[in-house]
Amino acid sequence: MARKMDRTQQMAVTCVADALQDAGLTPEKLKGKRVGVILGNSMGGDTTDRYAERVGLPRSVSCLEEAVTSLDLNESVKKDLVAKFRSRYLENLPEITEDSLPGELANIISGRVANVFNLEGPNFTVDAACASSMAAAMNAVVALREGSIDYAVTGGVDAAMHASSFIKFCKIGALSPDGSRPFDESANGFVMGEGAGIMILKRVSDALRDGDRIYGTIVEIGSSSDGRGKGITAPNAAGQERAVRACLSASRIDPGSIGLIEAHGTSTPVGDKTELTVLDRLFREAGIPRASVGIGSVKSQIGHLKAAAGAAGMIKAILSLHHRTLPPTANVKRPNPCIDWDSSPLFLLTEARPWEVDNGSFRRAGASAFGFGGTNFHVIVQEHALGLRLVAGKKKAQAIVEFRPPDWPRPPEMQIQGDAWVIGGTDSGNLLSKVEKLLNDLTPENAAMLAARCRQETGPFDIRCGFAAQDSESTAKKLSLIRDGLIDPAKQAIFPTRGIHVSQGAPSKAQGGIAFLFPGQGSQYPFMLRDLAERFPVVAQTFQEADEILASLGLPTVTSSVFLVDGNNGEAARRQADAMKDTQLLQPMILTANAAIFRLLSSMGVRPVACAGHSLGEYAACVAAGVFTFRDAVEAVAVRGREMARVSIADPGLMMSLPA
Structure with a gap:
């Protein structure tokens, strides 16, 4: 069945698995829970186009047969030519079976995720063109606020990279021949990308109760339509401004508290000019001082993910809050002169910098996603700081009650499972030998003893790796990843996402300590x-x-x-x-x-x-x-x-x- 799934469905399932793992959730923990799956997608994937090619074979064969009738060839040669054409035509096209239809439909992407992970809340796919994933997130927020679900798996996925997509975007002048440069003077179109962005959403109160890691919080999402704009695919300043103002109005926050805008930033001449002009005017009218709001676009780094673009922008903005860093936008040499940068509240983030704020203030960011058909979305996200809370329209905050642990009252017996592992080696080869020996010796009975023995080794070591594991099975998986990463250093890129940390050489004084x-x-x-x-x-x-x-x-x-x-x-x-x-x-x-x-x-x-x-x-x-x-x-x-x-x-x- 997996082979008949379009890459959009495959990517969605893979990324949801990663997101659930990052959130510490498993299908077993979510069984019977109200988990909604609301994902954005617009054009499906390449499989639909490839099936269409196969369905078009009879017409192509008919055209060829008509063409060869005028040639001075004997009948056997003509038949042989048509047969070879038919065979070559079908060579790399997928066969159409009973699994083909559910494997290609865009509206089944969310259902596929719900099916694979046995999630029992509502599931549906949202299509708002290039704003689809942010529209999906808005629907998820609404469902959480009204209490119809307790978890939301949301975001978007897009793998539409068939030739037809490139041709159609070329016909409207949207693609760049030489690179994506949002907000640069020479921006001449976007570079198409593919990918998925998945977020796990919960109500903040539930996340605090459950002791979850909170990357950031969604304050509000605003949306609008262009109405009767210049054209069904043309950017519309009035529509974009309505979406941003709707978001600000509903959130009731001070625009001056926003330090970052993750723009839609497609790198098209008209799109960039429209978006910059709207944001510059809006922040000027709010009295924001010059160079107060950093602006960038993730499309400069990963291309335009189309239906998944909004999720990519939201995730970038939320991770910026989490890491307290204003991230750079790439490929800007000469800023677009459509606004006066010297006096503008906006400034282009050409390099990463620490995100400093006044004591007691939240870091806040806005992110935009716009789509064909005149659909516009803007979201405001803010960092999560325990004990701080947003108070809107009130002069005084409500008193914060005495803190109780999430599982209060605590049970008299709590089981601690797993161990902390710290393994050192004189060099990479020595560490690899130790890891291979541990894999060979490891059993459920001796895991704790081996972990303690490794922690007690004092070295001297030039390289160390560390991780936490719940049981011998998860220990073996992480040891296998470390072994593979030591053999092929390129594989170490996934270590941080798997909770594996490696340090080599003596720490410098600049690195500080604990x-x-x-x-x-x-x-x-x-x-x-x-x-x-x-x-x-x-x-x-x-x-x-x-x-x-x-x-x-x-x-x-x-x-x-x-x-x-x-x-x-x-x-x-x-x-x-x-x-x-x-x-x-x-x-x-x-x-x-x-x-x-x-x-x-x-x-x-x-x-x-x-x-x-x-x-x-x-x-x-x-x-x-x-x-x-x-x-x-x-x-x-x-x-x-x-x-x-x-x-x-x-x-x-x-x-x-x-x-x-």
Whole structure:
């Protein structure tokens, strides 16, 4: 069946698999969940054109037979000529079977994904020409907001690279003969590309509850139509401006907070001029200072992905927020003179630069996607910062409630699976030998022992690799990837996406190192570190050492304070959490937890070059830095907590917490 799937369907399935893996989701975890699949595509793929060629064979043969009748050839030669033509014509064309129709239809792309991964929410394919994938994302956002789905697999895919696509785009003067140069004075058209961009969307509240990694958040998506424009395929300034203003109006944010525009930027003379003029006028009217908003287009690097172009732009913008970097646009030598760059709020990003913002401000970006038929979309995305939230149309933010862990109340027993692996070698060959030996020796029973042995090796090593693996099976997969990458260094390009990290040579001072920041009061909860204490002896030993010190002072032990003894139900956990706020118990408890984690990391070879602490965490930082011993620190905070608990004040006051 896979062989009958058009490349658009194959690419969609492959990229969705990668996106789900990156999000830590599996078909098993999503079974029975409300997962919508909403993807953008416009022209299908090349398979439709190739089937059309096959269907056109009888007419071609008929034309050939008519042509050869006028030739002075005997009948056998004529028949032989037609037979050879038929055979050669069909040589590389796919056979049409019962699987051909579902394998080529653009509207089945989303259904194919839902089928392969057993996703049971709504699925449909959106066609808005080159804005299809952003239109798909808008539909996904609407469904999430109205509560009809809880997850959205969205984006777009386009593999329409048949000769007919090139010919048709050439006929309207859209293709460049020599390269894609959005916003350059010499821009003369785009370069067609193919690809897929897939995003996994959830409501922010759900993502926080589930402890997900959040690359960024969608503030709003605006859309418009050109109406009766200059032409059905011509860019329309009024329509584009309506989409951007609709997005800004619905989001109710200050245009001055936008630091990046990922433009549609097709590199066509008319398209670039129209888009730059609209954005320049809009930001000028908003009073934005000169050179405040960086602008670029990913089409300068990967070409125009057509139906998937909007997803590519959104992903670039979101990753820019995540990495806090303003990314460059390529191939600009002389900026398009259609606007006055010296006074414009816009500036061209010709090189990457750190994305700096004022304290307490969000990084925000806008991205546009426009399509034939006069369809326009603009999205505003912003970085995710825990504790900061968008407040629109209000003078004061709502108070942020006390933080509870995502799985509150915590279960008394939590299983930690997997190990951290750090493998060193004197050179690449030596490391390869070690990896091959580990692959040979690895079993489910000895995986933890082998991981610990590798972590304890001190070198000296010129090359190291590290990764985390849940079980022996995933360990073997990652070791195999490392082996293949050491044999063929080109394959190391996928290491970061698989959670594999390689370092070679001694680190330079410019690279810096790891800093440990130890938290203070407020970070405690029942069963804190119980899972680690049961798995790693060094953690359990630290708690035992603290218990002995506190017992000698006639104070309650840490273990009895942290590890719940009054039942295992949720109400008992809440009572325990309230009791843990007693500063006499809390201070040695926080110190012990901090020291235990520090010792655990140290046992794995992770050592900081600097230590700092917040409030009570400063004591743990001093222990880590060797300023004083763990015993001295426990005695100090225990006596400190006891004396603070004796203080009685009629008005205890209030504390305001401001997230930074």
